[in-house]
Amino acid sequence: MQSLDIGGTEHQIAVLLPSESYNALLAQARWRLALLLSFLLVLSIGSCYFLSKKYVEPIISDLQQLQSNPDAAPQSNLLEINQFFDFLQSKSQQQEEKLRQLSKERNAVQQQYGLAATRLKDAQSRQQAIAEQYKALEEQLHALKREMEQARQQMEQALQEKEQAQQQFNFAQTALDKVVAKKLQIxxxxxxxxxxxxxxxxxxxxxxxxxxxxxxxxxxxxxxxxxxxxxxxxxxxxxxxxxxxxxxxxxxxxxxxxxxxxx
The missing domain is CATH 1.10.10.10 (Winged helix-like DNA-binding domain superfamily/Winged helix DNA-binding domain)
Known part of the structure; x- marks a missing residue:
């Protein structure tokens, strides 16, 4: 059906076909649509297969290879995969460098710990020796105090004996003076x-x-x-x-x- 304007009046034009012709045209259109869809489906399947073979399978293979051997070069020639592998290798190298650095630092720390442990052991030995010397000095000090006390007692005793001797001497001198005086008289x-x-x-x-x-x-x-x-x-x-x-x-x-x- 189609509209037609005649003399300012709009008219509708319709073409009538027999039902057999209409059904034949409709079936023909359906077959063409089916063929087109089939072609598109086959084309899609072929494209998917082609893309899978060319891109997907190499990517999967490279990913599997990455899990088993990260250092190996990728098998595909895809720029993105190569860049991704280069990035991972760069990261892996950086990680290895960090691990080496950490290993060096750990060795240095272990050496410092060993030196510190040796110094601590030496300090403990010196502290023990000093403690023993201090104990010996304390014993010597106590012995010296005892000797000083004994010397003080002996000095006091000597002073007492000296005082007694002085008294005896004075007595003897007095007696002697008396004897001398008597002799001088004689x-x-x-x-x-x-x-x-x-x-x-x-x-x-x-x-x-x-x-x-x-x-x-x-x-x-x-x-x-x-x-x-x-x-x-x-x-x-x-x-x-x-x-x-x-x-x-x-x-x-x-x-x-x-x-x-x-x-």
């Missing part, structure tokens, strides 16, 4: 003065024998020490008595004792 002062003044007149040998008398040696000891005979000693004694103004050995010894006590 002995003639002029004779004693002449005795003292005459000591310078003795010869060297006589002075040696006189000094031996002052030391308290006996006649026998003087003879042995001077290696002289008894007669020689008597001769020297006679000279000594004469020069010092004494009459006997007893008087000589009295003057010597008085001389020692009055010095």
């Amino acid at each position: 002995i003639d002062h002029d004779s004693y003065k002449m005795f003292i003044d005459s000591l310078s007149t003795l010869t060297t040998k006589e002075k040696e024998i006189f000094d031996l008398y002052t030391q308290g040696l006996s006649t026998k000891d003087i003879i042995a020490q001077q290696q002289i005979s008894e007669n020689t000693l008597k001769y020297h004694n006679k000279n000594i008595y004469s020069k010092l103004g004494v009459k006997s050995r007893k008087e000589l010894l009295q003057y010597i004792e008085l001389m020692r006590n009055t010095r």
Whole structure:
């Protein structure tokens, strides 16, 4: 049906066909549509197969290869796959470099830990040695304190003994002074003065024998020490008595004792 404008009036034109012709045309159109769809379907299947063989299967193969051997080159020549593989290899190299760096750092840390452990062990050994030395010093200090306490006690005892000895000495000196005073009362002062003044007149040998008398040696000891005979000693004694103004050995010894006590 088609519209037609005649003289300003719109008319509808329709062509009538027999039903057989219409059905034949309709069937022909359906066959053509079916053939077109079949062709398109076959073309689609062929295109899918071609694309699968050319692109999909190499991609799948490269992905499988990537799982089994990431370092191998891709089998397909696709730019995207090659770029993806290059990217993964670059990442893998970076990861390996990082792993090597981490391994170096770990080795360095282990070495530092070993050095630190060695230093700690040495420090502990030194600390133990210092502790032992400190303990030994403490023991020495305690022993020194005990010795100081003993020395203090001994010093106090010595001071007490010294004080007692001083008291005894003072007592003895007082008694001696009394004895000397009594002897001075008995002995003639002029004779004693002449005795003292005459000591310078003795010869060297006589002075040696006189000094031996002052030391308290006996006649026998003087003879042995001077290696002289008894007669020689008597001769020297006679000279000594004469020069010092004494009459006997007893008087000589009295003057010597008085001389020692009055010095």
